[in-house]
Amino acid sequence: MEVGKTKVISVLVENKPGVLHGVANLFRRRNFNIESITVGPSVQQNTSRMTITVNGDQKTIEQVVKQLAKLIDVLTVQELEQGNFVMRELALIKVNVPSTKERSDIINCVEVFRGRVIDVSTDSLTVEITGIPDKIDAFLNLMKTFGVLELARTGITALARGAKSVRIDE
Numbered sequence: 001m002e003v004g005k006t007k008v009i010s011v012l013v014e015n016k017p018g019v020l021h022g023v024a025n026l027f028r029r030r031n032f033n034i035e036s037i038t039v040g041p042s043v044q045q046n047t048s049r050m051t052i053t054v055n056g057d058q059k060t061i062e063q064v065v066k067q068l069a070k071l072i073d074v075l076t077v078q079e080l081e082q083g084n085f086v087m088r089e090l091a092l093i094k095v096n097v098p099s100t101k102e103r104s105d106i107i108n109c110v111e112v113f114r115g116r117v118i119d120v121s122t123d124s125l126t127v128e129i130t131g132i133p134d135k136i137d138a139f140l141n142l143m144k145t146f147g148v149l150e151l152a153r154t155g156i157t158a159l160a161r162g163a164k165s166v167r168i169d170e
Contacts, residue, residue, distance in 0.1 A: 008080040010166040011050040036155025087158035096147030
């Protein structure tokens with residue numbers, strides 16, 4: 001994921017069926033690809049937070065933000081300012097482990113990346129890595145030499161830094 005072009009949009013929506021479909025459909029109608037989308041309950045009752053990452057120029061992103069704000073179930077939408085938000089992603093990576101020496105090498109890499117081994121079998125390890133996408137990409141590149149058997153990534157979730165927040169007034 002190219003950080004320079006990647007834009008992160010935070011959206012608070014009503015927590016009810018069909019809202020995710022409406023948001024995804026808006027992107028489909030505009031022929032615009034969503035790089036990742038995470039959705040979960042927010043601190044405010046009956047609302048969910050969507051974190052949407054997209055690649056595009058500023059004009060296109062501004063248009064997407066305006067269109068999102070027009071959706072009935074969207075309560076507030078804001079593009080997070082580059083450098084003024086914290087973001088994390090979770091990855092579960094199952095790695096091939098053909099020998100004891102390679103198992104040791106993989107575990108050493110996991111420790112360097114501050115990950116955790118969450119499952120062990122005779123021929124594989126499943127690792128949990130949390131961090132920015134570049135950190136996860138770097139770990140994956142190291143693991144390619146051993147053989148990545150399976151991969152699941154959550155996509156980015158993000159919050160504005162400091163006292164600034166994306167929320168609705170109660």
